[in-house]
Amino acid sequence: MTTEAATIGLTHGRSEDTGLGHRGPESKSIVVPYGFWLFVLSDMVLFSALFASYGTLVNATDGGPTTHQLFPATWLRSRRSPCCCRASSAAWR
Amino acid sequence: MFGRLTLAAIPFDQPIPLITSLVVALALGGVAIWITRMKAWPYLWNEYITSTDHKKIGIMYIVLALVMLVRGFADGIMMRAQQAIAIGPSQGYLTPEHYNQIFTAHGTIMIFFVAMPFVIGFMNFVVPLQLGVRDVAFPTMNNVSFWLSASGALLVNLSLFLGEFARTGWLAFPPLSETQFSPGVGVDYYLVALQVSGVGTVLTAVNFVTTILKIRAPGMSYLRMPIFCWTALASNLLILAAFPVLTVVLAELMLDRYLGFHFFTNDGGGNSMLYMNLIWVWGHPEVYILVLPAFGIYSEIAATFSGKPLFGYRSMVFATLTICIISFMVWLHHFFTMGAGGDINAVFGIASMVIGVPTGVKIYNWLFTMYGGRVRFNVPVYYLIGFMLTFVVGGLTGVLLAIPPVDFVVHNSLFLVAHFHQVIIGGVVFALMAGYTYWFPKAFGFTLDERLGKAVFWCWFIGFHLAFMPSYLLGFWGATRRMQHIPDPSWAPFLAVEFVGAAIIGLGIVLTVVQLLYSIKTRDQRRDVTGDPWDGRTLEWLTLSPPPHYNFAVLPDVHGEEAYWTRKQTAIKMDQLIAEPDYKPIEMPINTPTGVIVAFFASVCGFAIIWYIWWLAILGLIGAFAIFVWYAWRDEHEHIIPVDEVRANARERRRIRMEHLHELSQST
Numbered sequence: 001m002t003t004e005a006a007t008i009g010l011t012h013g014r015s016e017d018t019g020l021g022h023r024g025p026e027s028k029s030i031v032v033p034y035g036f037w038l039f040v041l042s043d044m045v046l047f048s049a050l051f052a053s054y055g056t057l058v059n060a061t062d063g064g065p066t067t068h069q070l071f072p073a074t075w076l077r078s079r080r081s082p083c084c085c086r087a088s089s090a091a092w093r
Numbered sequence: 094m095f096g097r098l099t100l101a102a103i104p105f106d107q108p109i110p111l112i113t114s115l116v117v118a119l120a121l122g123g124v125a126i127w128i129t130r131m132k133a134w135p136y137l138w139n140e141y142i143t144s145t146d147h148k149k150i151g152i153m154y155i156v157l158a159l160v161m162l163v164r165g166f167a168d169g170i171m172m173r174a175q176q177a178i179a180i181g182p183s184q185g186y187l188t189p190e191h192y193n194q195i196f197t198a199h200g201t202i203m204i205f206f207v208a209m210p211f212v213i214g215f216m217n218f219v220v221p222l223q224l225g226v227r228d229v230a231f232p233t234m235n236n237v238s239f240w241l242s243a244s245g246a247l248l249v250n251l252s253l254f255l256g257e258f259a260r261t262g263w264l265a266f267p268p269l270s271e272t273q274f275s276p277g278v279g280v281d282y283y284l285v286a287l288q289v290s291g292v293g294t295v296l297t298a299v300n301f302v303t304t305i306l307k308i309r310a311p312g313m314s315y316l317r318m319p320i321f322c323w324t325a326l327a328s329n330l331l332i333l334a335a336f337p338v339l340t341v342v343l344a345e346l347m348l349d350r351y352l353g354f355h356f357f358t359n360d361g362g363g364n365s366m367l368y369m370n371l372i373w374v375w376g377h378p379e380v381y382i383l384v385l386p387a388f389g390i391y392s393e394i395a396a397t398f399s400g401k402p403l404f405g406y407r408s409m410v411f412a413t414l415t416i417c418i419i420s421f422m423v424w425l426h427h428f429f430t431m432g433a434g435g436d437i438n439a440v441f442g443i444a445s446m447v448i449g450v451p452t453g454v455k456i457y458n459w460l461f462t463m464y465g466g467r468v469r470f471n472v473p474v475y476y477l478i479g480f481m482l483t484f485v486v487g488g489l490t491g492v493l494l495a496i497p498p499v500d501f502v503v504h505n506s507l508f509l510v511a512h513f514h515q516v517i518i519g520g521v522v523f524a525l526m527a528g529y530t531y532w533f534p535k536a537f538g539f540t541l542d543e544r545l546g547k548a549v550f551w552c553w554f555i556g557f558h559l560a561f562m563p564s565y566l567l568g569f570w571g572a573t574r575r576m577q578h579i580p581d582p583s584w585a586p587f588l589a590v591e592f593v594g595a596a597i598i599g600l601g602i603v604l605t606v607v608q609l610l611y612s613i614k615t616r617d618q619r620r621d622v623t624g625d626p627w628d629g630r631t632l633e634w635l636t637l638s639p640p641p642h643y644n645f646a647v648l649p650d651v652h653g654e655e656a657y658w659t660r661k662q663t664a665i666k667m668d669q670l671i672a673e674p675d676y677k678p679i680e681m682p683i684n685t686p687t688g689v690i691v692a693f694f695a696s697v698c699g700f701a702i703i704w705y706i707w708w709l710a711i712l713g714l715i716g717a718f719a720i721f722v723w724y725a726w727r728d729e730h731e732h733i734i735p736v737d738e739v740r741a742n743a744r745e746r747r748r749i750r751m752e753h754l755h756e757l758s759q760s761t
Contacts, residue, residue: 024311024648031230035303038333042295046337049371053345053356060362062355 096705097278102256107191113167114254143684145232146642147217150239152536154214155529157243159605161206164250166602168199170595173560177592180579192577193260194279198249200263201283204379205290206246208517211525212386213242213297216325218532220301222633222640223319225310225649225656230303231296232682233724238293238300240692245290248699252282256703259283262575264372265346267357267365272350278703280350284343285699291340298332301325310632312651316410319631320403323410324389327417328382334421335378342371366431373424381420384516385413387524388455391480394473394527395459397627399466402655405458412451412458419448429500438497445495449488456481471627472546476527479554483519487512490565508568511561518557526553526605534621538638542615545608552601559594563587623753624746630658637746643681643734646743647674668758670747679734687724691717 026034059066104110128134141149171187172195179185187195217235221228229235252258259279261270270280305326309318318326346368348354355361357368396403403409425433425441459481468474490512494500503509526549534540564572567587572579579588612619624637635657636644653659664670698713700706 025226025308031303031307034307035230035299038299038302039295042299042333042337045334046341049338049341049374052371053341053367056364056367057356057362060355060364062360062362064362 094706096701096707098255098704098706102278102704103254104257109187109191110253117250117253139684142689143236143686145228145236145682145684147221147229147232147235148536148640148644150235151214151216151218153239154210154217154242157239157246158207158209158211158214158525161202161210161246163602165199165202165207166599168195168202170592170599171195172199173588173592173595175577176579177585177588179577180585180588181582184578187577189577190257190260193575194258196575197259197262197265197279197283198252201259201287202246202249203517204263204383205287206242206249208383208521208525209290209294210242210246212328212383212521213238213294215321215390215525215528215532216297216301216328216386218536219633220304220322220325221308222535222636222644223322223631224305224308225313225632225635225645225651226304226308227643227645227648227679228682229300230308231300233685233687234296235300236685236688237691238297238688240688241293241296241695242290244692244696244699245286245293247696248282248286248289248703251700252279256282264376266372267346267349267368268359268363270346270350271358273358280346281703284347284350285703288340288343288347289695289699291336291343294332295336295340298329298336301329302333305329310645310648310651310656313656314651316407317651317654317656319389320392320406320409320413321386321389321631323413324385324387324392327413328385331378331382331385331417331420335375335382338371339375342368342375345371369428369431370424373427374421376427377424378420380516381416383521385416387521388413390524390528390531391459391477392455392462393631394477394531395462396655397531397629398469398471398474398477399463400469400628401462401466402630402658403458404461404464405454406654408454409458412454415451416448419444419451423448426495426500429497430504435497442495442497442500446492449492452488456485472530472541472543472550473527475547475550475554476523476530479550480519480523480527483515483523483554483557487515487519491516503568505574506568507564507572507574510574511564511568514557514561514564518553518561523553526550531627532633534626535624535633535638535640537616538621539612539616539619540621540626541612542608542619545604545611549601549604549608552597552604556594556597556599556601560591560598561594563591623749625661625753630655632656635660637749641742643679643739646676646679646739646746664750664754665757668754670750670754673744673747676736676740676743678736679739680731681734683729683732685724687720690720694720 025031128137141153144150172192175185175187175192179187217229249258256278259265259270259275259282261275261280261283265280265283268274305318305322345354345356349356349358349363355363357363357365359365392403392409423441423445425437426445429438429442459477490508494503494509494512530541530546567584570581570584572581572584579585621638624640625634626638627634632649632651633640635649649656649660660671694713694716696713698710698717701709701713
């Protein structure tokens with residue numbers, strides 16, 4: 001962004017404070033992350049719908065084994081601890 | 094090599110889709126030849142197809158919507174004709190399979206590819222102008238959004254010529270939409286087209302929420318924004334929160350159909366009630382995504398043509414946001430009969446009735462805006478009054494349907510069909526036609542013919558009532574929706590009246606085209622020289638018609654609730670414009686073919702997924718991704734409009750405005 005462009009309006013730096021509660025368009029550095037986080041917000045909603053599906057269907061296995069039977073808690077824990085150790089040691093390094 | 098795509102996909106045995114496809118192909122070819130002969134391809138490419146200008150993109154959305162309106166209407170009148178004929182012993186001219194495709198296509202097209210692009214088109218065209226800025230937050234993404242919507246529309250229309258469309262109704266309820274009962278490509282066309290256009294819609298929402306919250310002219314605080322901007326904000330927040338759910342539920346149905354999952358199947362632990370809940374968690378807010386901007390359009394029209402500020406501006410904002418929130422708490426009223434239990438039905442029934450309160454607030458605000466005003470009876474005001482008369486009745490039948498016991502009686506009957514057509518035609522379509530008349534001069538620099546405009550209004554108004562009022566009675570008498578054949582001969586006269594009503598609406602659509610052509614032909618007599626043909630109150634009327642690419646030479650300073658009206662009145666009183674500002678060069682985004690190329694690859698990929706042509710699907714994905722990468726590494730982002738050009742244009746505008754001002758000052 002050029003410096004002269006920074007003074008001329010849309011998404012290019014703020015215009016003067018008019019004292020009217022709003023100073024004009026925000027700069028690109030505000031607008032772009034704002035849009036990005038809004039998109040992430042829509043992603044959160046997307047995941048909430050996935051979790052709702054999971055919650056509804058978690059035990060709907062048509063007589064087959066459930067998640068807990070396939071992957072018992074002890075099995076998960078035994079797999080998880082080394083991962084956690086590795087992650088925390090990586091964090092220390 | 095070509096998956097399940099064979100020559101058998103072309104419906105040689107069905108003359109109606111085949112002939113229609115040929116006619117459409119001939120029409121498209123004719124238009125292409127005409128454009129070539131006019132040597133207009135470079136103009137179209139530079140000014141529209143690759144444009145990042147929000148106004149041009151808005152116009153493209155509305156053209157898409159109008160074209161698809163013709164398709165959706167053709168489906169509608171075919172259904173009405175079938176129902177008027179196929180009574181008692183007669184079977185009519187449409188087979189059940191074909192008829193089912195038609196009502197599915199009618200609903201899908203009218204909501205996703207007529208109402209949505211029309212509404213988004215207005216938001217594109219109007220919101221940045223009303224906020225006093227030069228473009229939306231993400232202009233290139235805006236172009237991509239449009240082309241993805243167009244890509245979805247293309248896929249739906251392709252089903253006419255290749256294969257079939259879904260026979261499931263416009264929301265593709267499982268288990269009917271599962272492979273077991275719908276093995277063909279119809280549901281896949283539906284799913285893929287909506288997924289592609291859905292991506293575009295979510296990007297639009299990101300774009301507009303960011304624009305409205307972050308990019309406004311100096312002094313344009315939240316409570317100074319025109320109501321249309323508020324309703325656009327509410328509508329886009331709803332898109333942001335509702336469309337991801339649609340994406341999920343359609344993706345789950347795709348997993349069922351393509352990979353043998355059991356989300357919604359009858360067997361294997363599937364649960365179709367999950368689909369009902371998820372689809373309506375999106376589906377009910379969708380109604381408000383459409384109708385809130387419509388309310389915004391009525392608000393602008395009521396204030397402008399009554400020559401008064403909008404009555405109860407703050408209550409209007411409050412009502413809009415209340416509707417925005419409550420619209421997420423009522424989805425279960427679409428399936429009271431599913432058996433969620435009396436208490437849950439009661440909660441959702443009451444919530445549904447509560448929505449009537451903020452809506453009522455709005456109706457009173459419009460009435461009191463008109464009361465005591467000098468109402469000018471231009472075409473948009475006809476729609477405004479027609480809307481208030483029609484929509485209130487539609488709303489009341491909605492309150493009736495919100496009572497679970499009543500809903501049990503008329504569920505899935507023609508009573509329901511009459512109700513939602515009354516709120517969507519009376520609420521949304523009337524607003525779109527009003528907005529089309531209202532903002533047309535801003536877009537093209539001349540007004541539309543008033544006499545023909547009024548004729549179009551009367552066609553819609555009378556046609557609508559004839560076409561749907563009898564349905565309330567038929568619904569009470571037990572006529573269910575989506576019937577290919579009518580068993581009870583005593584319903585015949587009512588269905589005949591409904592057909593006549595649909596034909597009158599058809600006449601209205603023809604007259605809309607006539608109005609457009611006639612207005613173009615006589616445009617020199619109806620030029621909007623000043624840029625303010627309706628004595629407007631909001632900032633879009635500050636600039637010339639059509640506005641320059643950058644909208645405003647200098648971003649306007651906003652004082653008070655009615656930015657432009659305050660400014661105009663001060664100028665008339667002082668008999669002079671505000672002092673000439675210090676012009677500066679303006680930086681604007683450059684054109685980009687990204688959108689149209691992405692949409693091309695999205696269409697290819699979508700088509701390949703529908704027909705199981707996996708190598709082509711992968712190719713399409715790679716192509717779309719490659720164009721994104723290419724775009725991300727671009728060197729040139731914007732171009733500078735030199736200060737001399739800005740100054741020259743602005744001075745010309747000031748000259749025109751000064752002349753107009755002197756006339757006004759002398760007349761008062």
